[in-house]
Amino acid sequence: MGAVLASVKHDLTNDTAAAVEKIQRYSKEPNNIPLKIAITGESKSGKSTFVSALRGIKSIGDEDEGAAPTGVVETTSEVTEYLHPNYPNVTLWDLPGIGTTKFPAKKYLELVGFENFDVFIIVSADRFRENDVKLAKEIQKMKKKFYFVRSKIDNNIRDEERKRDFSKEGTLRKIRDDSVQGLQKEGFESPQVFLVSSFEPHIYEFSELQQTLERELPAHQSDALLRAMSNINQEIINKKKDFQSRIKYYSTLSAAGAAVPVPELSVNVDYSMMLSVVTDYVTGFGLDKQSLKKLAASSGVSYDDLCAVIKSELAKIPAEFFMKTFISVQGIAALMEAGKVSRNSFLFVTAASMSLSFTTTYFTLSYFLNQLADDAQRVFNRALGVNISV
Numbered sequence: 170m171g172a173v174l175a176s177v178k179h180d181l182t183n184d185t186a187a188a189v190e191k192i193q194r195y196s197k198e199p200n201n202i203p204l205k206i207a208i209t210g211e212s213k214s215g216k217s218t219f220v221s222a223l224r225g226i227k228s229i230g231d232e233d234e235g236a237a238p239t240g241v242v243e244t245t246s247e248v249t250e251y252l253h254p255n256y257p258n259v260t261l262w263d264l265p266g267i268g269t270t271k272f273p274a275k276k277y278l279e280l281v282g283f284e285n286f287d288v289f290i291i292v293s294a295d296r297f298r299e300n301d302v303k304l305a306k307e308i309q310k311m312k313k314k315f316y317f318v319r320s321k322i323d324n325n326i327r328d329e330e331r332k333r334d335f336s337k338e339g340t341l342r343k344i345r346d347d348s349v350q351g352l353q354k355e356g357f358e359s360p361q362v363f364l365v366s367s368f369e370p371h372i373y374e375f376s377e378l379q380q381t382l383e384r385e386l387p388a389h390q391s392d393a394l395l396r397a398m399s400n401i402n403q404e405i406i407n408k409k410k411d412f413q414s415r416i417k418y419y420s421t422l423s424a425a426g427a428a429v430p431v432p433e434l435s436v437n438v439d440y441s442m443m444l445s446v447v448t449d450y451v452t453g454f455g456l457d458k459q460s461l462k463k464l465a466a467s468s469g470v471s472y473d474d475l476c477a478v479i480k481s482e483l484a485k486i487p488a489e490f491f492m493k494t495f496i497s498v499q500g501i502a503a504l505m506e507a508g509k510v511s512r513n514s515f516l517f518v519t520a521a522s523m524s525l526s527f528t529t530t531y532f533t534l535s536y537f538l539n540q541l542a543d544d545a546q547r548v549f550n551r552a553l554g555v556n557i558s559v
Contacts, residue, residue, distance in 0.1 A: 202393040204259045210292035211300055212266025215320035219292055220263045222367035224253055225399040248281050255452050259397040267300045274300050278307055289315040302355045314385060316361050319348055322373050323366035371401045396453045406545050409453055416534045447483055447537055454545035456484040468552040478547040481540045
C-alpha cells in the first residue's frame with residue numbers, strides 16, 4: 170500500500186492525467202487477478218454445458234453468443250478457453266474428453282497442459298470411471314484442488330419420477346452415496362462431489378460448488394471468483410458484500426488525491442475512482458444491462474419487470490448519476506450511530522466544498538454497496554417469483 174500511495178502522490182504532483190489513470194487502474198486491480206478453471210472428464214459428460222452455466226450463459230441450442238458448443242457427440246476437440254463475459258480475468262477451459270482417439274488417456278495430461286490451470290472440475294454424467302480416477306490422482310500429485318461434479322441430475326430425476334416409490338430426496342441421496350463410495354474405493358478419503366443441473370443452476374448443488382471454490386481458493390483468486398459468480402442464491406449475494414473489504418484501499422487512494430493542493434484535482438480523482446468502483450459493484454451484483462437480460466431469458470421474468478424492482482439510480486446510470494451529484498449536491502456526509510451510515514443521509518461532498526476524505530469515501534462506498542446489495546436481493550426474489558420486501 171505504501172508503494173502505491175507514493176506512486177500516486179508523485180503523479181498527482183507532476184501529471185494530473187497520469188494520476189487519474191493510475192487510480193483508475195488501481196481501483197480495477199482486483200479484476201486483473203487471473204483464475205484458470207479447467208473442466209474435464211470423459212466425452213459427452215456435459216462439460217460444455219457446464220462451462221456455459223459457470224459463465225452465466227444459456228447454452229440450450231447454443232442460443233447465447235459465446236456459449237460453449239454442445240451436442241449429442243463430442244463437440245470439444247481442442248483445449249478451448251472461454252472468458253467470463255464480465256470478468257475476463259476469470260477463464261474457464263473446456264478440455265476435450267479423455268479417452269478419445271485424439272486424446273488417449275496415457276497422453277491426456279501432456280496434451281492438454283494440465284500444469285497451466287489453477288483448479289480442476291471433473292465432470293461425469295453417470296458414475297465416475299477409470300479415466301476420471303486417473304485424472305484426479307494425477308491432479309492430486311500436482312497438489313492442486315479438484316472437485317467431482319455429477320452433471321445432468323435433472324435427467325436422473327425425470328427418469329426416476331416414473332417409478333411408483335419415487336422420492337426426490339431419496340434419489341439424490343442414492344446418487345451421492347454411490348458416487349462417494351465408488352471414489353472412496355479408489356483411494357479418495359473424502360471426495361467432494363456435487364450434484365448439478367447446468368440448465369437449472371439455482372437448484373441442486375451448483376451454488377454449493379461455487380461457494381466451496383470461493384472458500385478453498387487462495388484469497389486473491391477467491392475474490393476474483395466471487396465477483397464472477399452469478400447471484401443464484403441469497404448466500405452468494407451476502408458474500409458479495411465482502412467487496413467492503415477493499416473499501417479502505419479505495420479510501421486511501423482518495424486521501425492521496427486530497428493530499429496535494431491542486432485545485433479540482435482531488436475531485437477529478439474521486440470522481441474517476443468512485444465511478445470505477447461503483448460500476449464494478451453494479452456488474453458484480455449482476456445489475457448491469459447484460460446480466461439482467463440474461464437473467465430475464467433464463468428466469469422467464471421480463472427485463473422490464475426485473476428493472477422495476479431496482480430502486481438505486483446507481484444501478485441504472487452510474488456515470489450520469491455521479492456527474493449530477495458532483496455538480497449539484499451540497500453538503501457533507503452525515504455519519505451517525507457511532508459510525509453507521511443513516512439510510513436517510515446522503516453521503517457526498519460537492520466539488521465546490523471539499524474533496525472526499527478517507528472517512529467520507531469509506532462510508533459513501535459502504536452506503537452504495539448496501540444499496541446495490543438490496544437491489545440484487547430484490548431482483549433475485551423477483552426472478553424466483555418470491556415476494557419479500559427488502
